[in-house]
Amino acid sequence: MTTVLLLAALDTKGADAAFIQTRIREHGLNVTLVDTGVLGQPSLTATISRDQVAAAGGTTIADLVSAQDRGQAVAIMAKGAAIEVERLIREDGAVGVFGIGGGAGTSVAAAAMRNLPLGIPKVVLSTVASGDTSAYVGTSDIVMFPSIVDVAGVNRISAITYTRAADAFAGMVNGQKIEPTSAPTRPLIAASMFGVTTPAILHAQQLLENAGYEVVVFHATGVGGRAMESLIRQGLVDAVLDLTTTEVTDDIVGGILSAGPERLTAAAEAGVPQVVSVGATDMANFGPLDTVPPQHRERNLYQHNSENTLMRINPDEARQVGVSIAVRLNHATAPAIILLPSLGVSVMDAAGKGFDDPVARRALEDALAETLENPLVQIKKLNIHINDHSFAELAVTDLIGLLSSSTSTEMP
Template sequence: MTTTVALIAALDTKADDAGYIRARLREHGLRVHLIDVGVLDEPLLHADSTREEVADSAGMDLGVLRRRHDRSSAVDVMGAGARRIVEDLVATESIQGVFALGGGAGTTIGSIVMRDLPLGFPKAILSTVASGNTANYVGTSDIVMFPSIVDVAGLNRISSVTYTQAADAFAGMVNGLSTRPDVSPTADRPLVAASMFGVTTQAVMCAKSILENAGCEVVVFHATGTGGRTMERLISEGYFDAVLDLTTTEWSDEVVGGILSAGPTRLESAARHGVPQVVSLGATDMVNFGAPDTIPGTFANRLLYHHNAENTLMRVTSDEARQIGEAIGRKLRLATGPCTLLIPLRGTSALDAEGEPFDRPEARRDLFDAVKSSLDGSAVTVIDIDQHINDEVFATSAARLLLDYLSHVPYTAQASNHA
């Protein structure tokens, strides 16, 4: 049976580009379902899903949309319509991948379509903005973005190179589905999500080793904002049997205004879905910024640590520590399943240790007191451990607590349903 992929493009302005990509994908043995998201001029290629059908799928008449002459509205409508069409094609197993191309508008439409498609489903965008900040396009998904290098505005000796490379790579993703190794977890091998930052690596890797030796599979997420959001998404989708959330630093950035916030829903997924979790306060002593010249002027006189040329860390104050503790406590109170908070009394990161640059015992106490007060009367178990977070004793305690939780709940092995 021929494998089919969807190709999304505005066929009034990107017809030559889409035609070239389609032809290249066909050379790899793929059938192409062409979706037209253009609005203004007449299409220059025949589409399998016409622009009228796309607009109608979003509950909008194309003629009305044209008369608005509103580019933003057109992107929203055609993005929503294309998303519904692709979701239907995926649900009926009519396509095995989706590819989009364009500039800012085409990239936005492509990302609207792809962001919530299943992990592992091939998805790619050939884009003029792929070399910039793509966080708003990719989100927590596994979208692959290919830089077009030049504008997506017809074929030339440069664009034909980047178009070919993108199409060939995407075809490899799709054709590789049939030979992809089976990495699905088994029912007797629980899947654990863990959060980690550079300054909590020692703790997390020690705990990870213990969990793996006990038969668990551990997936580590880098607590950089996107990492936390991705972990939350996959927890909510049922991938994980338990969570080892030792690194909640993203709440520091959310409260104080750093660049690595995971948003106001961080720590909610495991709590609301009853997933067993062992949580700590890793790296909540710091807020993240970029290069020194990017730090807001209001923080000019603060205690800073220059991690590297592109990353600057700022020590939180006692008042900020209280706010961070309160925020974490509010989220953990939502827990509907087993939940323990471990408090490392001797420090929360490699920089927050005796003799290290961020060693501020009073700020630590304010953090600990605030989170305990916020959890008072809740079902969350709070345990003080007179160790630093990166001490082996602390990491071992965290791993053993999580294993104890897992011994009392059935393993879901949900990831096998998503692979």
């Protein structure tokens, strides 16, 4: 039988877990029950005990109980659950993971699923599924299913949500047995886009698709960049058209759309060919106007809408962004090309527009060129704007050239 994993704290969620376990089994699936509880006695016998989970996390249940530190207990059980889930998938062939809980249970279950490969069914039935779930989901494909009522026993309301969540999960698992209508055969290109670089990316996407490539576009809003980096690390991407690196600016200046220090590192480390540019690096992103940090209130600001305020970075910040991009690409293990459009890097950064600043553009370009030391990375300065069709055409030509060289190098 196909095996799936069910994660629950069996001291407080035993009845709930038993109901869901029975429903999943009715779909012809074998359920391995993993106990993530700590304090009370489990009301249901687990396949993987809480002691095993705690041991995988580096301690014992007795030590967690004596410490009386809820935060530490959640962190340890989350770590142990992640290790056990990965082991059960690798060694026992489990093909899906279902978790239940309130805040703590959701945190443990999500941590156990978050780093699993794309496509493995992952469902968390949770009391917090209707709020901001970004901390739980991250860049994964976890499905958060609202419990509606607290996960505190089976009643006429919870029985409905439990049943439907279990049915949805079983459908995801059993659906894996059906072969796709057509398997993807085209090389996959990951591309980054922001509203102010849309013309460049859409034109490049059309050109690449016409040339026989499949293009997946990521919105450079922090989570988009992290998702792109994650898929590159999973080996799902053949090449990267990273024309919109605005998340690096937010990382440097303190904007709200940073993708963190890992941005621009996956392709470099994995040896994936890439064409990179500095799209939308002219701006840092903040929330509503009244949330802009006080030290920036007198800067060149543009209220994009009621929820988003853009700030034009100055030459000193631009230099820092240029250095940061170069430092990240100095680790590239495959050929890469950096395209620098000297007439502007966004819709806002163009002749006569509010963020037009040739001095800041030049500062970024010079700092990048001075810091770059990797002989595998080539810089091309182009006397055009990033959203000109000719820019996209040059970027596509360069990327296809890198892919062709990479393919010919791999030939015996």
